[in-house]
Amino acid sequence: MLTIALAKGRTADDVLPLWRRAGIPVPADIDDSRALVFELAGTPFGDLRYLLAKPVDVPTYVQFGVADIGVVGKDILLEYDRDVYELLDLGTGYCKLCVAGRAVHKNTRPRRVATKYPRLADEYFRSQGADVEIVTLSGSIELAAVIGLTERIFDLVQSGATLRANGLVVFDEVLDVTARLIANRSSYRTKRAELERVVAALEAVLAGQEEEMRR
Numbered sequence: 001m002l003t004i005a006l007a008k009g010r011t012a013d014d015v016l017p018l019w020r021r022a023g024i025p026v027p028a029d030i031d032d033s034r035a036l037v038f039e040l041a042g043t044p045f046g047d048l049r050y051l052l053a054k055p056v057d058v059p060t061y062v063q064f065g066v067a068d069i070g071v072v073g074k075d076i077l078l079e080y081d082r083d084v085y086e087l088l089d090l091g092t093g094y095c096k097l098c099v100a101g102r103a104v105h106k107n108t109r110p111r112r113v114a115t116k117y118p119r120l121a122d123e124y125f126r127s128q129g130a131d132v133e134i135v136t137l138s139g140s141i142e143l144a145a146v147i148g149l150t151e152r153i154f155d156l157v158q159s160g161a162t163l164r165a166n167g168l169v170v171f172d173e174v175l176d177v178t179a180r181l182i183a184n185r186s187s188y189r190t191k192r193a194e195l196e197r198v199v200a201a202l203e204a205v206l207a208g209q210e211e212e213m214r215r
């Protein structure tokens, strides 16, 4: 049995089509069920069990070995730094971790920055030699800059629609983010063959996509 922890929400939505193209069986009702565990017996990839977890919890499930592999954004892998192997960049869920704020603050020294990524924000502002107070929030980060709690936000930007709708602009692009396939360290040894079958199927699709883009 191979157990796969998927970050539910955007990450799973973006990655499941890739999974299907790779021929890895996906439970038919995974997109619209409230269930969190799905099992598929006797697939060409062996028995598969899917777990749908909160994105930040996926590396935890994988590190502790209750999931053999997982799919989660690079943003979360870097912020939480769990002890897992990163096997593959799946290329889906592309967005950027950015510093943003109100245009009037672009050239002022920030006192505070709001983020869901305190560790990465701290690393970034230290690297800039800026002494800022990190204000950790759980979501709707843009609100902090709009309402004047902070002069900067450190958050994901995809289409830019949320920034635009709130009168904010990007000051700096810090990191490209995509979904990654991760593995538990001991599963990587004990279930190597099953794991490699999944990786090879995904790699074949990714290579096909690259070839198509070159044409």
Ligand SMILES: Nc1ncnc2c1ncn2[C@@H]1O[C@H](COP(=O)(O)OP(=O)(O)OP(=O)(O)O)[C@@H](O)[C@H]1O
Pocket (backbone or CB within 6 Å): 008, 009, 010, 011, 054, 055, 072, 073, 074, 075, 076, 093, 094, 095, 156, 157, 158, 159, 177, 178, 179
């Ligand atoms: N525009 C985007 N905004 C946020 N995350 C994105 C975006 N595009 C891709 N992602 C990826 O999706 C992940 C977040 O997914 P999602 O927004 O569904 O969950 P969440 O709202 O952060 O978590 P929660 O389950 O706590 O609501 C991020 O970690 C990132 O890797």
Ligand SMILES: O=P(O)(O)OC[C@H]1O[C@H](OP(=O)(O)OP(=O)(O)O)[C@H](O)[C@@H]1O
Pocket (backbone or CB within 6 Å): 138, 139, 140, 141, 142, 155, 156, 157, 158, 159, 160, 161, 162, 163
């Ligand atoms: O550039 P865009 O395409 O507008 O996407 C970026 C927005 O999406 C994410 O928020 P999410 O919708 O996950 O809500 P949250 O802020 O509550 O996490 C992110 O934190 C930005 O707010």
